[in-house]
Amino acid sequence: MEEIALKMAGWFPVVSVTGPRQSGKSTLVRKVFSEYDYVNLENIDTREAALADPVGFIRDRPQRLVIDEAQLAPELFNMIQVVSDETGEPGQYILSGSQNFLLLRSITQSLAGRVGLLRLMPLSFAEARAEQGDLGLDDFMRKGGYPRLYDRKIPARVYYDGYVSTYLERDVAGYLDVRNIRQFETMLRLVAQTAGGLLNITRLAQDASVSSKTAREWLSILESSYIIFLLPPYFANIRKRLVKTPKLYLNDTGLLCHLLGIRSFEQLRDSPMRGAVFENLIIAESMKQYLNAGVVPEMYFYRDSRGKEVDLVDLTNAPKLVEIKSSRTFRGTFSATVNELASLVPGGVPKECRYVVMRRDDDIVVGDVQVVSAESWLLRCPDVSYR
Structure with a gap:
């Protein structure tokens, strides 16, 4: 991924790094673009300065700038467009953020055609094994690929308890009324139970006690935040492909197993979801290999x-x-x-x-x-x- 990030910076004036929360986006951009100036808009003072004077915030800084959590100041994007168009040079701005829906919306509105998109997913099996040499397939299936599980040796249950709470409180809460957060968490767990199956929005909505419209909106949030992805059906007639029912998968089987209550090899072995979890692993890892190489898979x-x-x-x-x-x-x-x-x-x-x-x-x-x-x-x- 480091090599791909450098290639993107040689092709586009702006590079955006998206991906699920805690997949290593900040670590990647700071390592690869270590010679760039760096600002993080989670810092309140920095964010207030960006919101108060977006023109000055961009003009007064070098044109080799990493902006972390860039979605927190969407007012900056028009100015980034202006400056990048003035010089036409590649690799001027590197943007990253954990609220992907907001980041991608700002990019679409202001930087279309000027930005190279990178999706940084959790560690692949090969990358995780490089961190933990004795890692077996079943262990990886239950543990997943989030970097902190390996570099900090955090127990999976402890990690995912915190991950789900942080995701709900910091990412999802920005879209929903606080009264709906618990219902959203219920739907998240229901979604896990359908992994590897055909998407049935009506059934999900009924089980979560929400309308079909709300279920669609919440699935969109889960997809844009890289919790789930949808695999479309293949038909020789492409138009048919767009209207048939997709299958649903989670991007990480560690999170999937956590949501299913699978904590051990024995629980995985005896689970009625065992085949679905294994299928999810192969599909998600196959997709991840392409995304981490900078290629959008078909x-x-x-x-x-x-x-x-x-x-x-x-x-x-x-x-x-x-x-x-x-x-x-x-x-x-x-x-x-x-x-x-x-x-x-x-x-x-x-x-x-x-x-x-x-x-x-x-x-x-x-x-x-x-x-x-x-x-x-x-x-x-x-x-x-x-x-």
Whole structure:
């Protein structure tokens, strides 16, 4: 990600670093852009100065400036646009913030076409293992990838208790009436129970005792703050793809397990959500590998009218089809829909790009598919290119 951030700064006058709370955004920008001046708008005096005189705040500082929590002073964005247009030089301003909805809204309104967007997600499995050499797949699935879990050795339950409270009090409270915070937390926990399933807004709204309109708005908050993401269905007709029901996942399985009350390997092993958590891990980590490489993935799932499904259709570069199974035992039925769909994707999908990812210890080839262990899949470098 450090290399990608530098590339973005060489391409765009403004670089914005977004991502979930506590994913390491401030650490990244201060390390990569250490020669820049740095201001943090969470400092009350600094924020008041920016709000009182946005023109002077920008004009009186060097044009190599990192602005952390930039969304707290949206008045600055028009001036950033003016100054960056005057010089036309790349890498003038680096913006980061934890309230992504507000930050992205300000960027869209004032800096469209001038900003390179980076999404910094929690640590990948490979990055987390580099921090904790004995980290196994099941441990990572329960623990998740937030950096403080590794550099400060905070127990997962303690960390996520604080994370959820901070998220609700500092991020969500800015959008909702305080009386609705507890209902929002209820919906957050309900969302966790639907991970890996088709999004049913009506059911979520009923279970959370809110209107469907409110449920949609709250899901938008969860998505813009990188708690959840939606995986759209794949169809040859792109217009159909936009109107069919997506599947819902959480960006981090540590948070998912916390919300599900899964605290140990035994609880995960015996949970009816075990398969969904494993599927969530593979999908989220596959997406994270692209995002951390600065590439927006083009990923879908496939389900036909008969209910046959392929968990991941990855069209980001070379097409890949991925079926995900939490079992250790391979069965021929696992690959049937993968092979069937391979002929329906325009241009086809070669045998070497058809996968079944499982909780096994080795990689084998069975017929026309590559059967790979989850660890092997998560440790692979993504196939990325800038097109």
